[in-house]
Amino acid sequence: PAGFPPGPRGDVAVELLRNPLAFLEDAAARHGGAVALVLGGERVVLVSDPGLAQAVLIDQAADFVKEGTAFFPGTALAGQGLLVSDGDTWRRQRQLANPAFRRSAVASYAAAMAGETRSLLEGPWAGGGARPVYADFNTLTLDITTAALFGTGLPRDQATEVTGAIRTAFEFFSERAASGFVVPEWLPTPGNAAYAAAVTRLDAAVYGVIDRRAAELAAAPAQAPQSLLDALLGARDEGGGRMARRALRNELMTLLVAGQETAAIALAWACALLAHHPAAQARAAAEVEAQLGGERPSAANAGSLRYLEAVVLEALRLRPPAYLVGRCAARDVNLGPYSLPAGTTVLVSPYLLHRDAARWQAPAAFRPERWAGVLAQRGGAAAALHGLGPNGAYVPFGAGPRNCIGTGFAMLEAVVVLASMLQRFRLSPLPGAAFPAAEPRITLRPSAVELIVDPR
Template identity: 40%
Template sequence: MDAPTSDGWRSPPRRPPGPRGVPLLGNLLALGKDPLRFFPEMADRYGDFVSLNLAGWKALFVSDLPATEKVLVQEHRNYIKHTFFWRHVTAVFGKGLLTSEGALWQRQRRLAAPAFAGEQLRAYDDAMVTLTRRMLDGWKDGEIINIHPEMMGLTLRIAAKTLFDSEVEQDIRDMDGAVNDLIVEIASRYKRPILIPDAFPLPGHLRYQQAIRTAERVVSSMIAERRKGGLDHRNDFLSRLMTARDEAGKPMSDSLLRDEAITLLLAGHETTALALSWTWFLLGQYPGVEARMAAEIAEVLGDRPVTADDLPRLKFTESVVMEAMRLYPPAWAIGRESVQPFELGGYSFEAGTTIFIIPWVLHRNPHYFQDPETFRPERWMGDLERKLPRFAYMPFGGGPRVCIGQRFAMMEAVLVLTTMAQRFSMEWLPDRKVTPFPSITLRPQGGVWLKIKEHPTLNGRSGGIEPSLGNSRGQVA
């Protein structure tokens, strides 16, 4: 307890409680070993504010919702995204929207926002559905597939087509492999106590650099193709960036154009692919939920393709996606770093403190979600979303830095899921272990292996579905 000062007032404690850790490395080893276990255990043991020491780097883990709002909204200018962990990935994203700060971020955000709003957003639905149906044409009844790479490839094609008006298949395959190499290396870097320069010839560094070169080559080819073909009458995201001019009438530099294009291409597909992969992982275990979703889709659509106009009537299907992102949020952790001293929860902290906000923990809080470990999409069918405190559910982050593509991602996820469910159901294979792998996103290590079953079809294509809602695991009450 703090000693009183001469006037009898007690100063607030400097830091909240937390684990001692080990010499030199502090809590870094425990965090790196299993962060999805570490953070919930810290919240259970120490409460809403937990002090951490990451090899001498001061950190704070916050689960308190008012404090979360203070960091992400009320005092957001005091907390930047350049944290203990983000320093490892600057070579990938450069100064794109994901990592830029201040006036540069505000300028880029204004330029990018029209691509994800209003009628422009609705114009993407046909490409999303068409590319999904094209993928399904290659599937066969009864085969066993790993759904995760399928979703990664599909959402990458959708991002390339809708945001960059490109369908270069070889480039898409190359980018898919590059993304995997980047994610694996980033996960390894997060566990390091020190920053090892990219130029140091570790095997992982070499793969990382090669993956960056691949991403840069793919993006450069898209830019070159666009310049060669002309920008007239083109309204996609890349064309908008290339024709943008600042207050002085100057175009965006090639390096910044590269950073934004790579950021949107990578971030614009992986999180949605993960949301869909985890959704099918859960649906495969809860056939009652899948049957209810299929019944809604059949009632709304019959045998016709889904469009953006149908989304308001696909409420349970949307709830399935929302519940999957509650249990397995692709953006499972949010980090900030203070630029000035600050106070939270009655504690005071110094500038340079890293702050962790963990949706993986918040989304499983029994104070806000009844039976929080169970997949129950019906919980979203009433007014739960309206009643929840702000930031109790935050799959896309929050505040001014909320994901710019959240509406794009939700529309894509529901359209893709609906199109798939019209034609196939999925059976989870319990002998294929799936382990959540927390890197910059939450990936299914080992893949999500499912046995697919094709519904009866009309004219050789997906037709109306009238599934049974009989008793099964995951029966919806």
């Protein structure tokens, strides 16, 4: 094996931050499916070759771990939860959390998804006009995720406190995730002190809810879990052990961090694409009308919205919220023809895989139709997302053992929210507005998505 792959000379952090998508495409075009980069002094290998991506994410998953991966913020908020832990700690937590994300469990959150969406559509959207939809979806997915996490049955003061604490802590977290330069969390800056205070308040609120619910369930076990919290409280490992209180808190916050912003971004891009592709929007709206009429979107009827599902898959292909997925070489490893020293950060790029010209026809075009065959053949999106996707180059939710535990949740949420919206509104760009630019940080977020929403 031949050491590091080829790559540009010098530190490219500034160039990458200036225009990440163009930078990534250019780097892959010039140097190929594996590119060695220096980013802020860190040696990084960017992977966009499907075979090498499969090696990192699936075949050699034990060689490429999370620990030591550069560029991860938010440990103060989420601690050592599923997203960042490794080895036996991760394995046990994942086993304990898996049942909470079974299809039947996920289906039980559809009512909260539809209900929270209705509040947005009947509230801020009621009058129509120009709306900051990305900001709206950030609030909406925070409300949906909070409802799924804690249920809708909390006493009012506790619900208000936990929601308020989450929002405050999240403002700090988003600011941090949005800045190109991340101040280490341990530095005693005023910003960090305020963030730490917000996390302390959040902890008190979350532990308050955990303890109250644990006591309630001990007194009167529920027939079925009412929330992700219930499911995690009820989870047992092979030895009958349960999740420790601290671990439970970390997983709840991890689910919030992992599931809220990604979902808001996915929805915002999907809406921008629909607004800029009126024929696709008309077709999706016609499908919703034909299948649902005025009926509320639910887990039971969402499966009949195949075209809308294709819209979501296609939006996730063109603008994958997780456009880079990071790993760290646990030891000296061989990756295809290369050999990488222990500690090397490897960034697999869903964004680049999704535009691989050898795998996709007209990769830059928004064509939900391209998913029709796959969805019909495999009977829905869940099956289409198996492995590295239908053609080995589709990984919006990652792949292998560390794939997204919330895939089913996120797909249902997207379809339910979009269907609710299309039942009542037509979306269009502001007059003369270009397609929103990407503002890639840790996630591929849109700069802002402002759209006209017309009541139907």
